[in-house]
Amino acid sequence: MPLKEHRSCLRDTWKGTCQEVHEKRDNTIKHVSGKTWYLLHKRQDIKQKINKELR
Numbered sequence: 001m002p003l004k005e006h007r008s009c010l011r012d013t014w015k016g017t018c019q020e021v022h023e024k025r026d027n028t029i030k031h032v033s034g035k036t037w038y039l040l041h042k043r044q045d046i047k048q049k050i051n052k053e054l055r
Contacts, residue, residue, distance in 0.1 A: 001009075032040075
């Protein structure tokens with residue numbers, strides 16, 4: 001397989017994979033509301049405070 005053809009196949013594989021992952025990520029993020037993000041961050045902060053106190 002010539003080098004240009006091999007490079008082209010690799011590029012197409014990477015592009016396809018990145019597009020699949022990006023689309024999946026976009027679909028999951030669209031369904032999370034602003035209030036949900038707020039609650040997720042608040043929960044994360046509480047967990048960090050608890051972990052700091054336990055150390």
